[in-house]
Amino acid sequence: MKVAARVGLLRTMDKEGLSLGLLAKTKLGFQVMEFIDYHLGLDFFSMEVG
Incomplete structure (x- = not known):
């Protein structure tokens, strides 16, 4: 459930014009x-956004 929420958030951010690749590479x-x-209790490095 949390993973789905996070992926949804990232996809929403991407739709808003933020490149996920750039976002992940910047401080x-x-x-x-x-x-x-x-806040979601997830490990950023433990999953990939498909």
Whole structure:
């Protein structure tokens, strides 16, 4: 459930014009991912966005 929520969020962000690849490679993007992971209880490096 949490994974689905996260993937949905990332896809929404991508639709809003944010490149997931760029987001993941930037310091800000990394902090955003850490923030999302902290609140959803997920490990950013443990899954791939398909």
